Amino acid sequence: MDRKRQRSNPNRKNVDKKTVWKKKDSKIEAVDQEIEQLKAKYNEIDVASVQTFSSFPLSQKTQQGLKAAHFEKPTEIQRQSIGLALRELDILGAAKTGSGKTLAFLIPILERLYNLKWSHLDGLGALIISPTRELAYQIFEMLKTVGKFHDFSAGLVIGGKPLREEAERINRTNVVILLDEADRILDMGFAQTMNAIVENLPTERQTLLFSATQTNAGTTRRHDTTQAHRLLPTSSVVNRMPSSSPPDLAARGLDFPAVDWVVQLDCPEDANTYIHRVGRTARCEKNGEALLVLLASEEDAMVEQLKTKKIPIEKIRVNPKKKWSIQPKLQSMCAADVQLKEFAQRAVVSYVKAVFLMKNKQVFDVTKLDVDKYANSMGLAVTPRLRFLQKYQKQQSLKRDTARDAPNRDTNPPHTSLLPAGSEEEETGSEDEEDLPQPPCRQQEAFGFDVEDDLDDILKVKAKTTVSSSDEDMEEDHKNVAVMFPQVKPSAKSKKLLTKFALAKKLAKKNIQVNTKVVFDDEGKEVADVHKKPQATSSEDTYEAGIDIEQVKKNMAEEDKFDKQLYRDKIKLKHKPLAVLDVDDADRCNIDDLPDPDKYYGPAASDDDNGSSDDDESSDHADRQKKTCQTVKAMRRVILRKRRMTARETVMTMTDRLRKEENGQQMKDWVWIRFLEMTRTWP
Numbered sequence: 001m002d003r004k005r006q007r008s009n010p011n012r013k014n015v016d017k018k019t020v021w022k023k024k025d026s027k028i029e030a031v032d033q034e035i036e037q038l039k040a041k042y043n044e045i046d047v048a049s050v051q052t053f054s055s056f057p058l059s060q061k062t063q064q065g066l067k068a069a070h071f072e073k074p075t076e077i078q079r080q081s082i083g084l085a086l087r088e089l090d091i092l093g094a095a096k097t098g099s100g101k102t103l104a105f106l107i108p109i110l111e112r113l114y115n116l117k118w119s120h121l122d123g124l125g126a127l128i129i130s131p132t133r134e135l136a137y138q139i140f141e142m143l144k145t146v147g148k149f150h151d152f153s154a155g156l157v158i159g160g161k162p163l164r165e166e167a168e169r170i171n172r173t174n175v176v177i178l179l180d181e182a183d184r185i186l187d188m189g190f191a192q193t194m195n196a197i198v199e200n201l202p203t204e205r206q207t208l209l210f211s212a213t214q215t216n217a218g219t220t221r222r223h224d225t226t227q228a229h230r231l232l233p234t235s236s237v238v239n240r241m242p243s244s245s246p247p248d249l250a251a252r253g254l255d256f257p258a259v260d261w262v263v264q265l266d267c268p269e270d271a272n273t274y275i276h277r278v279g280r281t282a283r284c285e286k287n288g289e290a291l292l293v294l295l296a297s298e299e300d301a302m303v304e305q306l307k308t309k310k311i312p313i314e315k316i317r318v319n320p321k322k323k324w325s326i327q328p329k330l331q332s333m334c335a336a337d338v339q340l341k342e343f344a345q346r347a348v349v350s351y352v353k354a355v356f357l358m359k360n361k362q363v364f365d366v367t368k369l370d371v372d373k374y375a376n377s378m379g380l381a382v383t384p385r386l387r388f389l390q391k392y393q394k395q396q397s398l399k400r401d402t403a404r405d406a407p408n409r410d411t412n413p414p415h416t417s418l419l420p421a422g423s424e425e426e427e428t429g430s431e432d433e434e435d436l437p438q439p440p441c442r443q444q445e446a447f448g449f450d451v452e453d454d455l456d457d458i459l460k461v462k463a464k465t466t467v468s469s470s471d472e473d474m475e476e477d478h479k480n481v482a483v484m485f486p487q488v489k490p491s492a493k494s495k496k497l498l499t500k501f502a503l504a505k506k507l508a509k510k511n512i513q514v515n516t517k518v519v520f521d522d523e524g525k526e527v528a529d530v531h532k533k534p535q536a537t538s539s540e541d542t543y544e545a546g547i548d549i550e551q552v553k554k555n556m557a558e559e560d561k562f563d564k565q566l567y568r569d570k571i572k573l574k575h576k577p578l579a580v581l582d583v584d585d586a587d588r589c590n591i592d593d594l595p596d597p598d599k600y601y602g603p604a605a606s607d608d609d610n611g612s613s614d615d616d617e618s619s620d621h622a623d624r625q626k627k628t629c630q631t632v633k634a635m636r637r638v639i640l641r642k643r644r645m646t647a648r649e650t651v652m653t654m655t656d657r658l659r660k661e662e663n664g665q666q667m668k669d670w671v672w673i674r675f676l677e678m679t680r681t682w683p
């Protein structure tokens with residue numbers, strides 16, 4: 001219809017176009033006007049009077065997004081920072097965990113891009129760097145919710161895809177969320193990457209930096225977390241996990257709704273980790289509780305660290321009446337389940353290693369750990385072998401001795417004396433390894449593996465990762481690593497893996513005959529193993545040098561013959577009728593220990609022919625004995641071969657066969673009785 005009208009009126013098309021342009025122009029004008037009006041209000045923002053988001057001069061689209069997400073009142077950090085960010089100032093904001101920092105930087109980003117009328121043609125307009133992949137997703141979700149009425153394109157770059165693809169995506173998007181372990185960036189050797197990103201950003205830019213604190217958020221005290229730390233004797237360190245455990249990844253920035261309590265059974269690596277973990281509760285105007293369990297050896301140094309961050313803590317002691325030990329229960333569980341025991345052993349070793357690797361030796365002093373008690377609390381009667389600890393202790397005492405012997409030398413060179421490659425001391429160390437008193441490795445005896453060895457890899461990888469940076473800070477780490485890994489250089493002995501091939505070579509060299517497996521049948525006869533090497537009689541001794549093709553062909557033909565015969569025998573055995581099984585053996589079979597059928601049925605029943613002579617009787621009896629013997633043996637074979645047959649099926653098979661024979665009924669009954677007796681002794 002429209003087309004018809006258009007055809008009838010050629011000017012119509014031009015009129016429509018004009019209307020569209022007009023509409024577009026007026027829209028652009030309206031946007032420009034809105035931006036101008038908003039900008040004019042930026043300097044008039046009075047933080048004290050801001051009660052709701054609508055008090056901020058924000059674009060209609062952002063206001064709509066906030067409304068749709070049910071964000072009405074700004075949190076303190078949002079109130080304080082949004083106005084400043086709108087004025088294009090750089091911000092360094094510190095606010096409590098869960099205080100709404102994400103929105104505090106997302107709103108200004110949306111507004112800034114809107115004011116600049118940024119479109120997808122302009123490419124990248126904002127860059128958000130988040131510490132973890134999970135947090136990146138969370139920020140992305142928040143951005144999609146609040147910014148859904150805007151026309152910007154947002155992208156999430158979390159790695160794992162080809163670089164070119166990622167680069168193209170970045171160019172196409174306006175707001176990019178990049179993944180990186182921001183908090184740990186320096187620790188993990190990403191300082192260079194970080195610097196490279198910053199160097200490539202335009203010099204004219206606005207920077208918003210937010211960090212999580214516990215108390216610096218001004219008025220956020222309203223919903224402070226109630227915190228306490230609890231001291232436990234070393235015997236109560238059940239279920240303590242190393243600090244590098246997955247929860248610490250989740251502890252950074254992730255927003256879990258309705259977490260009331262954060263209970264830390266292991267000491268956090270430092271005060272910052274504590275803050276991040278505790279920040280999972282008391283989020284956004286809500287209350288929360290946190291409990292930290294510390295060992296006596298960790299208490300002083302850790303509490304000091306928390307105090308310097310102004311974290312309010314309250315010490316509580318456990319009521320001894322309320323305590324009960326689960327140690328006996330765990331011990332019995334470990335005794336009953338080898339796998340569980342293995343897990344417990346691994347847990348002990350990895351925990352001690354984690355403590356050993358911690359940087360802050362004032363808090364994490366491995367020498368103060370009561371490892372035996374810890375192992376006991378995990379249900380283990382014997383502490384797993386901790387070779388690295390022994391080596392470390394030995395090295396320490398050696399170092400002390402050397403210092404005593406050479407007082408004029410620099411007795412405590414900061415880091416170099418413990419692990420200098422190829423140094424004198426290292427050599428001494430490796431010699432000492434032989435002299436080290438090695439405790440009996442009971443877990444190795446029991447399970448055939450060394451729990452500790454399995455974890456050595458983790459140790460090495462960590463060391464490598466930490467050392468791999470070239471940054472100044474990383475150099476410092478490098479030194480620390482040298483202190484932390486005084487002796488973890490694997491000895492040449494442990495480096496070499498004993499492969500099957502190496503083992504076979506070793507045995508061949510020593511001329512040791514390895515055990516062979518011989519299979520016997522029920523009667524004690526050796527069963528030829530078809531999987532065994534060919535047993536043809538050809539001799540290989542005739543070879544003097546090289547390969548004699550003709551001889552090989554002959555041998556192969558013989559082997560072939562042998563194999564075919566073996567196969568035929570196997571098939572024959574399979575189809576052999578049960579009744580004729582081992583008939584030749586019948587005479588040798590002693591059935592005296594079997595119950596006598598006469599005992600069950602009386603002499604009359606067993607007498608088939610009353611008028612027969614004594615001789616006939618005795619020959620009858622012998623016949624019957626022979627038959628019985630055959631039957632029982634055949635039955636046993638059937639039962640053993642066809643284990644999958646049910647007991648009833650087996651007996652039915654046997655009795656069917658017997659029915660056709662002389663004295664069938666009587667024998668059938670007898671077989672039944674014998675069968676029932678046999679089944680009673682079956683495993």
Ligand SMILES: Nc1ncnc2c1ncn2[C@@H]1O[C@H](COP(=O)(O)OP(=O)(O)OP(=O)(O)O)[C@@H](O)[C@H]1O
Pocket residue numbers: 070071072073074075078095096097098099100101102103211212252253254255279280283284
């Ligand atoms: N103005 C607001 N009104 C209501 N809820 C809000 C507001 N701002 C943020 N929130 C909610 O508060 C929770 C915590 O916000 P957010 O994750 O941004 O905190 P955070 O300070 O970044 O925390 P962390 O330091 O742990 O990363 C989220 O569930 C978020 O939806």
